Amino acid sequence: MPSYELAMVLRQMSRPEIVSVLKRTAGTLLDRGCVIRKLENLGTRALPHKISEHGIVHREGTYFNISFDAAPTKISDFMEEFGRDIDIVRRRIFKIEEPEEFQCTLHEEMLPPAYRKDVQEMIDIAKRKQKRKFKYNSGLDYYPFQK
Protein backbone atom coordinates (compact mmCIF):
# COMPACT_ATOMS: atom_id res chain seq x y z
CA MET A 1 0.00 0.00 0.00
CA PRO A 2 1.41 3.42 -0.86
CA SER A 3 1.70 6.08 1.80
CA TYR A 4 -0.58 9.09 1.72
CA GLU A 5 -0.98 12.20 3.77
CA LEU A 6 -4.33 13.72 4.62
CA ALA A 7 -4.05 17.44 5.28
CA MET A 8 -7.23 18.98 6.61
CA VAL A 9 -8.50 22.15 8.19
CA LEU A 10 -11.21 21.80 10.85
CA ARG A 11 -13.61 24.60 11.67
CA GLN A 12 -13.30 26.52 14.93
CA MET A 13 -14.56 24.15 17.62
CA SER A 14 -14.21 23.31 21.26
CA ARG A 15 -11.71 20.64 22.23
CA PRO A 16 -14.17 17.76 22.79
CA GLU A 17 -15.73 18.46 19.41
CA ILE A 18 -12.31 18.41 17.75
CA VAL A 19 -11.57 15.10 19.46
CA SER A 20 -14.81 13.62 18.18
CA VAL A 21 -14.15 14.84 14.61
CA LEU A 22 -10.64 13.39 14.68
CA LYS A 23 -11.98 10.11 16.04
CA ARG A 24 -14.55 10.02 13.27
CA THR A 25 -11.96 10.75 10.56
CA ALA A 26 -9.36 8.33 11.87
CA GLY A 27 -12.06 5.73 12.48
CA THR A 28 -13.15 6.00 8.83
CA LEU A 29 -9.58 5.40 7.73
CA LEU A 30 -9.09 2.48 10.10
CA ASP A 31 -12.41 0.88 9.16
CA ARG A 32 -11.41 0.84 5.50
CA GLY A 33 -8.25 -1.14 6.30
CA CYS A 34 -5.77 1.74 6.40
CA VAL A 35 -2.70 1.90 8.58
CA ILE A 36 -2.36 5.26 10.34
CA ARG A 37 1.28 6.10 10.86
CA LYS A 38 1.09 9.54 12.39
CA LEU A 39 -1.40 12.13 13.58
CA GLU A 40 -0.15 15.69 13.90
CA ASN A 41 -1.67 18.92 15.04
CA LEU A 42 -0.32 21.98 13.24
CA GLY A 43 -2.09 24.47 15.47
CA THR A 44 -5.07 26.77 15.39
CA ARG A 45 -4.75 30.01 13.50
CA ALA A 46 -6.52 32.44 11.24
CA LEU A 47 -7.22 31.13 7.74
CA PRO A 48 -5.40 32.93 4.90
CA HIS A 49 -8.75 34.15 3.63
CA LYS A 50 -12.35 33.74 4.62
CA ILE A 51 -13.72 30.44 3.40
CA SER A 52 -17.36 29.69 2.78
CA GLU A 53 -17.93 25.96 3.28
CA HIS A 54 -21.13 24.03 3.98
CA GLY A 55 -23.05 27.31 4.16
CA ILE A 56 -20.92 28.89 6.91
CA VAL A 57 -18.17 31.48 6.58
CA HIS A 58 -14.95 30.41 8.34
CA ARG A 59 -12.17 32.73 9.40
CA GLU A 60 -10.21 30.48 11.76
CA GLY A 61 -9.30 26.83 11.55
CA THR A 62 -7.32 24.04 13.16
CA TYR A 63 -4.81 22.29 10.92
CA PHE A 64 -4.28 18.52 11.11
CA ASN A 65 -2.07 16.11 9.28
CA ILE A 66 -2.68 12.34 9.14
CA SER A 67 -0.14 10.03 7.50
CA PHE A 68 -1.60 6.73 6.46
CA ASP A 69 -1.16 3.80 4.09
CA ALA A 70 -4.15 2.96 1.94
CA ALA A 71 -5.15 1.26 -1.28
CA PRO A 72 -5.04 3.80 -4.12
CA THR A 73 -8.61 2.91 -5.13
CA LYS A 74 -9.91 4.12 -1.77
CA ILE A 75 -8.53 7.64 -2.00
CA SER A 76 -11.40 9.12 -4.00
CA ASP A 77 -13.85 7.55 -1.55
CA PHE A 78 -12.09 9.25 1.35
CA MET A 79 -12.13 12.59 -0.43
CA GLU A 80 -15.84 12.21 -1.07
CA GLU A 81 -16.58 11.17 2.49
CA PHE A 82 -14.55 13.95 4.11
CA GLY A 83 -16.13 16.41 1.71
CA ARG A 84 -19.50 15.57 3.21
CA ASP A 85 -18.26 16.18 6.77
CA ILE A 86 -19.45 19.68 7.73
CA ASP A 87 -16.71 20.06 10.36
CA ILE A 88 -13.94 19.79 7.77
CA VAL A 89 -13.33 23.04 5.92
CA ARG A 90 -10.58 21.91 3.60
CA ARG A 91 -9.09 18.50 2.91
CA ARG A 92 -6.57 17.15 0.46
CA ILE A 93 -4.76 13.83 0.16
CA PHE A 94 -1.15 13.83 -1.02
CA LYS A 95 1.03 10.91 -1.96
CA ILE A 96 4.18 10.69 0.12
CA GLU A 97 7.18 10.36 -2.16
CA GLU A 98 10.65 9.27 -1.23
CA PRO A 99 12.73 12.43 -0.81
CA GLU A 100 15.00 12.97 -3.78
CA GLU A 101 18.68 12.58 -3.09
CA PHE A 102 20.82 15.48 -4.12
CA GLN A 103 24.23 16.86 -3.47
CA CYS A 104 24.99 20.47 -2.82
CA THR A 105 26.92 21.93 -5.77
CA LEU A 106 26.69 25.54 -4.71
CA HIS A 107 30.45 26.00 -4.42
CA GLU A 108 30.80 24.84 -8.03
CA GLU A 109 27.99 27.07 -9.22
CA MET A 110 29.53 30.08 -7.50
CA LEU A 111 32.74 29.83 -9.56
CA PRO A 112 33.38 32.32 -12.38
CA PRO A 113 31.79 31.13 -15.64
CA ALA A 114 35.08 30.13 -17.27
CA TYR A 115 35.75 27.60 -14.50
CA ARG A 116 32.28 26.02 -14.44
CA LYS A 117 32.07 22.57 -15.93
CA ASP A 118 28.79 23.11 -17.77
CA VAL A 119 30.05 26.32 -19.33
CA GLN A 120 33.20 24.55 -20.48
CA GLU A 121 31.07 21.82 -22.04
CA MET A 122 29.01 24.43 -23.85
CA ILE A 123 32.17 26.05 -25.19
CA ASP A 124 33.37 22.65 -26.39
CA ILE A 125 30.09 22.03 -28.19
CA ALA A 126 30.29 25.44 -29.86
CA LYS A 127 33.85 24.70 -30.95
CA ARG A 128 32.82 21.37 -32.39
CA LYS A 129 29.99 22.96 -34.32
CA GLN A 130 32.28 25.54 -35.89
CA LYS A 131 32.89 25.07 -39.61
CA ARG A 132 36.39 24.00 -40.57
CA LYS A 133 38.42 26.83 -41.93
CA PHE A 134 41.39 26.90 -44.24
CA LYS A 135 44.52 27.66 -42.35
CA TYR A 136 46.70 30.02 -44.27
CA ASN A 137 49.90 28.64 -42.75
CA SER A 138 49.29 25.14 -44.14
CA GLY A 139 52.14 25.46 -46.64
CA LEU A 140 49.83 25.40 -49.64
CA ASP A 141 49.81 28.47 -51.85
CA TYR A 142 46.19 27.96 -52.89
CA TYR A 143 42.87 27.43 -51.13
CA PRO A 144 42.46 23.66 -51.42
CA PHE A 145 38.66 23.45 -51.02
CA GLN A 146 35.67 24.58 -52.98
CA LYS A 147 34.69 28.13 -52.21
Added chain:
Amino acid sequence: MLRTTTGVLARLTINESKTSSSAFALEFVRWRRKPRWLPVAKSKLYRVPERKEQNAEERAELMRLHNNYKLQMRSLRQYLREEVLRLNVTTTADHIVLTPEQEEAEFARCMQENETWNQKIAVERNERLLKERERQAVEIRERLEAARVREEERMERIEEIVRREKELAKTFITHENLETAIEQALANPVDYNFSIDLQGNIYRGRTTLPGGKGTPATSGVQDTEVQQTIEASN
Protein backbone atom coordinates in the same frame (compact mmCIF):
# COMPACT_ATOMS: atom_id res chain seq x y z
CA MET B 1 5.72 28.15 -84.93
CA LEU B 2 6.10 31.36 -86.84
CA ARG B 3 7.67 31.50 -90.20
CA THR B 4 8.14 34.52 -92.45
CA THR B 5 7.52 33.52 -95.97
CA THR B 6 10.05 34.28 -98.63
CA GLY B 7 9.17 36.44 -101.53
CA VAL B 8 6.92 38.68 -99.58
CA LEU B 9 6.58 41.22 -102.30
CA ALA B 10 5.77 38.67 -105.01
CA ARG B 11 3.18 36.97 -102.82
CA LEU B 12 1.66 40.33 -102.08
CA THR B 13 1.14 41.10 -105.69
CA ILE B 14 -0.34 37.70 -106.55
CA ASN B 15 -2.40 36.75 -103.50
CA GLU B 16 -3.52 40.13 -102.37
CA SER B 17 -6.92 38.86 -101.36
CA LYS B 18 -5.61 35.88 -99.27
CA THR B 19 -3.27 37.87 -97.03
CA SER B 20 -5.87 40.57 -96.60
CA SER B 21 -4.43 43.98 -95.90
CA SER B 22 -1.46 42.83 -93.76
CA ALA B 23 1.71 44.58 -94.78
CA PHE B 24 3.82 41.74 -93.36
CA ALA B 25 2.76 38.41 -94.80
CA LEU B 26 2.89 35.88 -91.97
CA GLU B 27 2.07 32.21 -92.47
CA PHE B 28 1.25 30.15 -89.39
CA VAL B 29 2.57 26.62 -89.65
CA ARG B 30 1.24 24.80 -86.68
CA TRP B 31 1.55 21.18 -87.88
CA ARG B 32 4.13 19.48 -90.04
CA ARG B 33 1.54 17.10 -91.43
CA LYS B 34 -2.05 16.18 -91.00
CA PRO B 35 -2.81 14.55 -87.65
CA ARG B 36 -3.70 10.86 -87.58
CA TRP B 37 -7.23 11.40 -86.42
CA LEU B 38 -8.30 13.59 -89.31
CA PRO B 39 -10.33 11.80 -92.03
CA VAL B 40 -9.50 11.70 -95.68
CA ALA B 41 -9.84 15.06 -97.32
CA LYS B 42 -13.09 15.55 -99.19
CA SER B 43 -11.29 16.18 -102.44
CA LYS B 44 -9.36 12.84 -102.12
CA LEU B 45 -12.24 10.77 -100.81
CA TYR B 46 -13.03 8.64 -103.88
CA ARG B 47 -9.66 8.83 -105.53
CA VAL B 48 -8.28 5.42 -106.64
CA PRO B 49 -4.52 5.46 -107.22
CA GLU B 50 -3.53 4.19 -110.58
CA ARG B 51 -1.65 0.87 -110.70
CA LYS B 52 1.70 1.03 -112.38
CA GLU B 53 2.21 -1.13 -115.48
CA GLN B 54 4.87 -3.89 -115.13
CA ASN B 55 6.84 -5.36 -117.95
CA ALA B 56 6.16 -9.14 -118.15
CA GLU B 57 9.66 -10.01 -119.34
CA GLU B 58 11.33 -7.97 -116.71
CA ARG B 59 9.14 -9.52 -114.08
CA ALA B 60 10.03 -13.06 -115.21
CA GLU B 61 13.75 -12.23 -115.17
CA LEU B 62 13.57 -10.79 -111.66
CA MET B 63 11.68 -13.86 -110.48
CA ARG B 64 14.34 -16.16 -111.92
CA LEU B 65 17.16 -14.28 -110.25
CA HIS B 66 15.33 -14.29 -106.94
CA ASN B 67 14.69 -18.03 -107.09
CA ASN B 68 18.29 -18.75 -107.95
CA TYR B 69 19.56 -16.70 -105.04
CA LYS B 70 17.21 -18.34 -102.57
CA LEU B 71 18.07 -21.86 -103.70
CA GLN B 72 21.80 -21.32 -103.52
CA MET B 73 21.67 -19.77 -100.12
CA ARG B 74 19.46 -22.53 -98.72
CA SER B 75 21.73 -25.32 -99.96
CA LEU B 76 24.81 -23.57 -98.64
CA ARG B 77 23.24 -23.15 -95.23
CA GLN B 78 22.17 -26.80 -95.13
CA TYR B 79 25.64 -28.00 -96.05
CA LEU B 80 27.25 -25.96 -93.29
CA ARG B 81 24.78 -27.14 -90.67
CA GLU B 82 25.39 -30.78 -91.57
CA GLU B 83 29.13 -30.29 -91.42
CA VAL B 84 28.92 -28.83 -87.90
CA LEU B 85 26.78 -31.72 -86.72
CA ARG B 86 29.22 -34.24 -88.16
CA LEU B 87 32.19 -32.57 -86.53
CA ASN B 88 30.44 -32.47 -83.14
CA VAL B 89 29.94 -36.21 -83.21
CA THR B 90 33.42 -37.28 -84.30
CA THR B 91 35.93 -34.77 -82.98
CA THR B 92 37.72 -34.98 -79.59
CA ALA B 93 39.30 -31.57 -79.79
CA ASP B 94 37.43 -29.83 -76.99
CA HIS B 95 37.00 -32.69 -74.47
CA ILE B 96 38.90 -35.69 -73.17
CA VAL B 97 37.48 -39.09 -73.95
CA LEU B 98 37.99 -41.65 -71.17
CA THR B 99 37.61 -45.38 -71.05
CA PRO B 100 35.17 -46.78 -68.44
CA GLU B 101 38.06 -47.94 -66.20
CA GLN B 102 39.64 -44.50 -66.26
CA GLU B 103 36.30 -42.92 -65.44
CA GLU B 104 35.87 -45.25 -62.50
CA ALA B 105 39.34 -44.40 -61.19
CA GLU B 106 38.71 -40.69 -61.58
CA PHE B 107 35.46 -40.96 -59.70
CA ALA B 108 37.14 -42.89 -56.88
CA ARG B 109 39.85 -40.26 -56.64
CA CYS B 110 37.29 -37.47 -56.43
CA MET B 111 35.40 -39.31 -53.75
CA GLN B 112 38.56 -39.81 -51.72
CA GLU B 113 39.51 -36.17 -51.98
CA ASN B 114 36.03 -35.13 -50.94
CA GLU B 115 36.27 -37.51 -48.01
CA THR B 116 39.53 -35.98 -46.79
CA TRP B 117 38.11 -32.48 -47.08
CA ASN B 118 35.04 -33.48 -45.12
CA GLN B 119 37.18 -34.99 -42.37
CA LYS B 120 39.31 -31.88 -42.11
CA ILE B 121 36.31 -29.61 -41.91
CA ALA B 122 34.62 -31.90 -39.38
CA VAL B 123 37.63 -31.60 -37.07
CA GLU B 124 37.56 -27.81 -37.36
CA ARG B 125 33.83 -27.72 -36.79
CA ASN B 126 34.03 -29.91 -33.72
CA GLU B 127 36.70 -27.69 -32.25
CA ARG B 128 34.65 -24.61 -32.91
CA LEU B 129 31.48 -26.12 -31.48
CA LEU B 130 33.32 -27.26 -28.38
CA LYS B 131 34.70 -23.77 -27.85
CA GLU B 132 31.30 -22.23 -28.35
CA ARG B 133 29.72 -24.66 -25.92
CA GLU B 134 32.30 -23.82 -23.28
CA ARG B 135 31.79 -20.13 -23.84
CA GLN B 136 28.04 -20.54 -23.54
CA ALA B 137 28.41 -22.54 -20.37
CA VAL B 138 30.59 -19.83 -18.84
CA GLU B 139 28.12 -17.17 -19.90
CA ILE B 140 25.16 -19.04 -18.44
CA ARG B 141 27.03 -19.60 -15.20
CA GLU B 142 27.87 -15.90 -15.00
CA ARG B 143 24.30 -14.91 -15.64
CA LEU B 144 23.00 -17.35 -13.07
CA GLU B 145 25.44 -15.95 -10.55
CA ALA B 146 24.42 -12.39 -11.40
CA ALA B 147 20.75 -13.32 -11.05
CA ARG B 148 21.46 -14.92 -7.67
CA VAL B 149 23.29 -11.83 -6.46
CA ARG B 150 20.51 -9.61 -7.75
CA GLU B 151 17.88 -11.69 -6.02
CA GLU B 152 19.89 -11.64 -2.79
CA GLU B 153 20.19 -7.88 -2.94
CA ARG B 154 16.51 -7.57 -3.62
CA MET B 155 15.65 -9.82 -0.71
CA GLU B 156 18.00 -7.82 1.47
CA ARG B 157 16.28 -4.61 0.49
CA ILE B 158 12.90 -6.15 1.18
CA GLU B 159 14.11 -7.47 4.53
CA GLU B 160 15.38 -4.03 5.37
CA ILE B 161 12.00 -2.47 4.55
CA VAL B 162 10.19 -5.12 6.57
CA ARG B 163 12.49 -4.60 9.56
CA ARG B 164 11.99 -0.86 9.39
CA GLU B 165 8.22 -1.21 9.12
CA LYS B 166 8.16 -3.68 12.01
CA GLU B 167 10.06 -1.17 14.09
CA LEU B 168 7.64 1.57 13.06
CA ALA B 169 4.60 -0.63 13.62
CA LYS B 170 4.90 -0.02 17.37
CA THR B 171 4.05 3.64 16.79
CA PHE B 172 1.14 2.99 14.43
CA ILE B 173 -2.23 4.28 15.56
CA THR B 174 -4.96 1.69 16.00
CA HIS B 175 -8.48 1.72 17.38
CA GLU B 176 -7.06 1.02 20.87
CA ASN B 177 -4.61 3.89 21.12
CA LEU B 178 -6.51 6.34 18.94
CA GLU B 179 -7.74 8.41 21.89
CA THR B 180 -4.32 8.76 23.47
CA ALA B 181 -2.84 9.64 20.10
CA ILE B 182 -5.41 12.40 19.62
CA GLU B 183 -4.76 13.71 23.13
CA GLN B 184 -1.03 13.66 22.43
CA ALA B 185 -1.47 15.49 19.14
CA LEU B 186 -3.69 18.17 20.61
CA ALA B 187 -1.29 18.66 23.49
CA ASN B 188 1.78 18.98 21.26
CA PRO B 189 1.18 21.09 18.17
CA VAL B 190 3.94 20.63 15.60
CA ASP B 191 5.43 23.53 13.66
CA TYR B 192 7.55 22.86 10.58
CA ASN B 193 8.24 26.53 9.86
CA PHE B 194 11.77 27.79 10.17
CA SER B 195 13.90 30.68 9.11
CA ILE B 196 17.55 30.76 8.20
CA ASP B 197 20.10 33.55 8.43
CA LEU B 198 23.18 34.25 6.34
CA GLN B 199 25.39 32.21 8.65
CA GLY B 200 23.26 29.16 7.99
CA ASN B 201 21.63 29.13 11.43
CA ILE B 202 18.19 27.60 11.45
CA TYR B 203 15.50 29.13 13.65
CA ARG B 204 12.70 26.62 13.94
CA GLY B 205 9.20 27.74 14.65
CA ARG B 206 6.79 30.20 13.15
CA THR B 207 7.41 33.03 15.57
CA THR B 208 10.93 32.28 16.81
CA LEU B 209 13.28 35.26 16.64
CA PRO B 210 17.06 35.17 16.79
CA GLY B 211 18.20 35.83 20.31
CA GLY B 212 15.64 33.58 21.97
CA LYS B 213 12.74 36.00 21.77
CA GLY B 214 9.34 34.96 20.56
CA THR B 215 7.34 31.92 21.42
CA PRO B 216 8.83 28.67 20.16
CA ALA B 217 5.85 26.61 19.15
CA THR B 218 7.71 23.34 18.69
CA SER B 219 8.23 20.06 20.48
CA GLY B 220 10.98 19.57 23.06
CA VAL B 221 13.63 18.20 20.75
CA GLN B 222 13.25 21.07 18.33
CA ASP B 223 13.34 23.52 21.24
CA THR B 224 16.79 22.40 22.30
CA GLU B 225 17.91 22.57 18.67
CA VAL B 226 16.68 26.13 18.39
CA GLN B 227 18.45 27.02 21.62
CA GLN B 228 21.65 25.46 20.29
CA THR B 229 21.43 27.30 17.01
CA ILE B 230 20.71 30.54 18.81
CA GLU B 231 23.68 29.98 21.08
CA ALA B 232 25.84 29.18 18.09
CA SER B 233 24.75 32.36 16.35
CA ASN B 234 25.52 34.37 19.47
